[in-house]
Amino acid sequence: MADIEPQDPAPGHHTLAASGLSLGYDNRLVVDDLTVTIPTGKITVIVGANACGKSTLLRGLARLLSPRSGVVLLDGADIARRATKDVARVLGLLPQSPVAPDGITVTDLVGRGRYPHQGWFRQWTPQDDAAVADALDVTGILDLADRPVDELSGGQRQRVWIAMALAQRTDLLLLDEPTTFLDVTHQVEVLDLLADLNVDHGRTVVMVLHDLNLAARYADHLVAMKDGRIVAEGDAESVVTAEIVRDVFGLHAQVVPDPVSGTPLVVPIGRHLRRRIQTLV
């Protein structure tokens, strides 16, 4: 991982922020005048109820949606004004449901991550081989190198996609619900992998997660969203509180310290249990 892409002037120092950002589809405004700064070199997790605009915000940060108003700032400059291929060398994105072409092998798919580093006069090089090998190694799928992706399990497949994003060798890595469709073992495995990337390689990670407890455990910085706005932002202890959980998710819950990690643990109460507790009291 030592060799640095020549196009990359300051690894580990790329910054991402949004200022007064409004995003929407057709006539619907989904993200409304939102301002956020992604802490560099940290793991940021965006949480919120369904349809609160968290995936839309992530797509906006990754320049997949052009803003209605406001700007996304990459290294302090408007991301929309930079060549999309230049951005792709700094900022990688794993969307919610990418498509693996029929029969493609793990190595070929991960190799697609080298797209922004190639061009007319720079086809496949030893540097590309090295980047793909590193990505396979780090994600622990080197043994699957020549296997077709459609034969793999869900957890393995998610590793392949993360490896593709890694082969892109970007400082910033944005992931939209990387743990969906995975059982709890593989969820933890994928999040551990992303934490390794952050700790060992100094990558800035931004992801959308559904599971509040996993979010609280892995996030350095939590962003809680509701109706296209940020309700609370900060470390897990300050964001995952009973009041904010009720406000953001409309869920009655008790928050206790996680017996393993000490991070906040949300214990939902739910209607049935609440009734039983009331009759007991």
Added chain:
Amino acid sequence: MTAVLTPAPASGPPTPVDRVRAARRGSRRRAAVVSWVLAALAVVLTVVTLTLGSFDVSLPDVVRILGGAEIQGATFVVWDLRLPRALTAIGAGAAFGLSGAIFQTLVRNPLASPDIIGITAGASAAAVVAITQLGLNPGLAAPVAFAGALGAAALIYVLAWRGAVSGYRLVLVGIGVGAVLNAVTSYSLTRAEVTDVSEALVWITGSLNSATWSGLPGLWVPLGVLVPALVVLTRSLGGLQLGDDAAAGLGVRVEPAKVGLIVVAVGLAAIATAAAGPVAFVAFVSGPIARRLTGGHGLALVPSALVGACVVLAADYAGAYAFGDTRLPVGVVTGILGAPVLLWLLARANRIGKGG
């Protein structure tokens, strides 16, 4: 790890980079071998169509004729009849194959080929209306067919557009547009003079009977423009194959790339239809066959073009000589061969839950 159990070779265990190189070599070699075998098959088929037929010409004579020699009787058959026919078959087949492969990859749906979604039907309808209703000289029908294909594509695009082009809507709208255009063709034929109908028939089935030297530039010159354009756009297509969001994340300029690829694919379908008529199912089967042969490495565009060329060459030859005294136009043969492939693809797509 199993690596511990096997003794390491003298040079040490393979490094991760070695394993990546080996894996890439494996899939690239298969794609290369498939391409060379298909190219050889196309050459063999061409030689067969030039030498064997209702009038056999020996191979040395064919070589001499291609070199410019005049052989009584044989030169006319080989140079003026068979060679333009073979060159039209190769060009049209390759264009159909490429066009279908681009559409299917772009839309991520094997049903999205130009012969299913009404683009070749647009070419037929325009040519038939012009010949039977407007009294156009059939010799001038090719440019009209070309315009018809472009018009049908534009209509489908406009009707399927909702802020962006969704694959499923493109297929459904395309099938609807194709049905309307086929109805226009049928209506024009029922109201036409009998003599015009026989002239218009090529535009319904697809046939190489009218292939001549004078028609070749209309096919090969646009091919010479569209294929380099496709080469430029191929890398973007590789990104788009992973989904629009993943492509954008990789730095592909999604909408311009899509529009460029659609224009190239429509152009290829249009010139092929203008040259040989709407030869059924060639665009539709070439991509799936090529991708199956290459095992999914890359986009298989070169193999798709070669499969298209081989299918048209073989089907035209079979139509001429395999059915006794009846000479069937190429489109009838590909229709008979293509229908089972369509059914197989539909059944398979439903079984693995990928109807879309």
